[in-house]
Amino acid sequence: MVNKNRDIVSMLDDRFPLSGETLGKKLGISRVAVWKRIKKLQEEGYPVISGRAGYLLDGTAPLPLESFFPEEFPYPVRFTPRVSSTMDQARLEEERSPKLFIAGSQETGRGRRGRRWESPEGGLYASLLLFPETDFESAIVPVMALSVALTELLREEYRLPAAVSWPNDIMIGGGKAGGVLTELHGRYDILDRQILGIGVNVLGNPGVPEAVSLSTARGGEATSRPVSPAPLAASLFTRFHRIVTDLEREEIVSRWKSCSGTVGRMVRVERSRGGELAGRAVALGDDGSLVIRTAGGRTEAVRDGECRLAREEM
Ligand code: BTN
Numbered sequence: 001m002v003n004k005n006r007d008i009v010s011m012l013d014d015r016f017p018l019s020g021e022t023l024g025k026k027l028g029i030s031r032v033a034v035w036k037r038i039k040k041l042q043e044e045g046y047p048v049i050s051g052r053a054g055y056l057l058d059g060t061a062p063l064p065l066e067s068f069f070p071e072e073f074p075y076p077v078r079f080t081p082r083v084s085s086t087m088d089q090a091r092l093e094e095e096r097s098p099k100l101f102i103a104g105s106q107e108t109g110r111g112r113r114g115r116r117w118e119s120p121e122g123g124l125y126a127s128l129l130l131f132p133e134t135d136f137e138s139a140i141v142p143v144m145a146l147s148v149a150l151t152e153l154l155r156e157e158y159r160l161p162a163a164v165s166w167p168n169d170i171m172i173g174g175g176k177a178g179g180v181l182t183e184l185h186g187r188y189d190i191l192d193r194q195i196l197g198i199g200v201n202v203l204g205n206p207g208v209p210e211a212v213s214l215s216t217a218r219g220g221e222a223t224s225r226p227v228s229p230a231p232l233a234a235s236l237f238t239r240f241h242r243i244v245t246d247l248e249r250e251e252i253v254s255r256w257k258s259c260s261g262t263v264g265r266m267v268r269v270e271r272s273r274g275g276e277l278a279g280r281a282v283a284l285g286d287d288g289s290l291v292i293r294t295a296g297g298r299t300e301a302v303r304d305g306e307c308r309l310a311r312e313e314m
Contacts, residue, residue, distance in 0.1 A: 006067050008037055009046055014059030014203065014228050015215070017051055059203050059215075059228045060122050065102055068234035074241060075100045075128065084108045086127035087183060090195040093129055102126045102233055109199060112181050113272070113306060118211075122203035124178075124229040128196045128237065136184060136191050140288040141249055142240075143168055143182050144256035146196055149239040150178055151259040157235060158227070160217055163261025166281065166290045166307045170200070171261055175212025177201055198236070202229045250286075257284045266310035267292065269302050277302060278310060 011026060012018060020031040020038075027034065038055055041048050047061035065079040076097075081104040083089055089101040103126075106119035119125050130142065147168045154162035154172070165171045170178035178200035185193040201213035215227045243252060257263075268278045269292065279294035289301040 008034070008055075009041065009048070009057065010068065010231050012048065012055055012057040014057045017054035017056045019054035023055065057228055065230050065233065068230045070234075070238060073234075073238060074098070075237070077102060079103070081105070082107065085110055086125055087181070087195055087197050090127040090129040090197075091183065091185075096131060098131060099129045100126060100237060101129070104229075110181065110197070111179060111199070117179070117181075117199050118206035118208050119199065120204065120206055122229065123206065123213075124198070124200040124202050124233050124236075126198050126233055126237070128240075130194045130196065132191055132194050134191050135189050136186065137287070138249075139182060139184050139191055139194055141252055142194065142196055142244055143180055144288065145243045145247075145252050146180050146198055146236075146240050148252065148255045148259055149236055149243055150180075150198065150200065152255075153232075153235055153239055154214070158214065158218065160214065162259075164256065164259040166260065166262040166267075166284070167288060167304065172212050172214075172217040174210075175217070176208075176210050177212050177214060177217065200229075200232065200236075202227060202232060253286050256288075260284055262290065262307060267307050268310050269305045269307045271302060271305040277305075281307075 008023060011023060020034045023034045024031045038048055038050060045064055047058035049056045049058055066077050069077055077100045079102050083103045084107050086101040086103050087110055093099060105121045106125050109117035109119035109125060111117040147164050147170065150170050151162045151164055154160040160172050162170055162172050168180040169176050178198060181197040183195040184191055201211050203213060203215045205211060205213050205216060218227060262281045263284060265281055267281045268276060270276050277292055277300060279292040281290055282293045283291040285291060285301055289303050291299060291301045293299050
């Protein structure tokens with residue numbers, strides 16, 4: 001059964017108030033009925049602000065997250081206002097069943113390659129715990145799927161020009177809006193536990209020079225989708241689940257390639273095992289690698305590392 005109150009929350013924005021009349025028209029109910037539902041939402045703990053110009057969401061307040069997810073969403077959602085890192089929560093989880101951990105803020109958020117991920121309130125911080133029982137080589141597929149889910153969501157629902165910068169940074173313009181991290185646990189060649197972490201700068205800015213938040217990227221434009229961590233999380237993981245259940249590996253890889261903003265650009269890759277490779281990014285491999293053609297005409301594929309645009313591309 002559809003929760004009607006939830007419909008109202010997903011229509012609300014954190015910056016542009018919606019009047020009771022507008023909401024009423026959208027829902028086909030009277031202004032008084034809208035007011036009653038809003039009152040109920042406030043009693044249930046939803047941070048809905050009523051003002052003279054209408055109703056707003058307090059985007060920085062923790063929301064009852066579960067309520068944004070469709071009833072058929074397959075993973076239990078655990079929301080914690082503040083944690084060390086959702087990756088730790090997922091790693092320490094004893095129950096052997098998939099779960100989605102979401103935090104309002106993180107004390108020691110982790111990025112790729114041991115970096116810190118600044119995690120103030122107003123961002124989306126989530127880790128999905130999965131028990132895939134596949135080989136380690138297949139672990140790249142859900143990582144690609146999560147990048148695709150976020151990029152396509154931002155393009156289609158938020159009208160933002162998002163693209164994946166290899167390997168899995170989500171960029172808008174020249175700024176980094178989000179990143180994906182994975183941790184793998186297993187024995188021999190069987191991948192037992194995979195944790196997919198994602199961080200998105202939603203509101204405000206985490207104070208990192210190259211970062212951009214969705215609210216800044218959207219500027220003053222009021223689109224049909226509110227920019228707020230809770231509805232974003234729900235849409236993102238619902239899309240992710242659809243991608244991994246409906247699509248074959250080849251289709252996921254191909255969608256990931258279509259989301260790329262790296263191919264064709266001059267890049268500099270700092271390799272994980274040391275050394276640097278510079279040249280034009282000419283292709284993406286099905287295994288998630290980046291193929292680079294150097295100035296000397298040599299072509300080489302890199303599996304992991306840190307990719308930056310070369311100075312002439314900036
Ligand atoms: C990157 O370096 O681009 C990846 C960043 C991943 C950050 C997310 S936030 C939720 C989860 N918990 C963490 O500590 N890290 C990931």
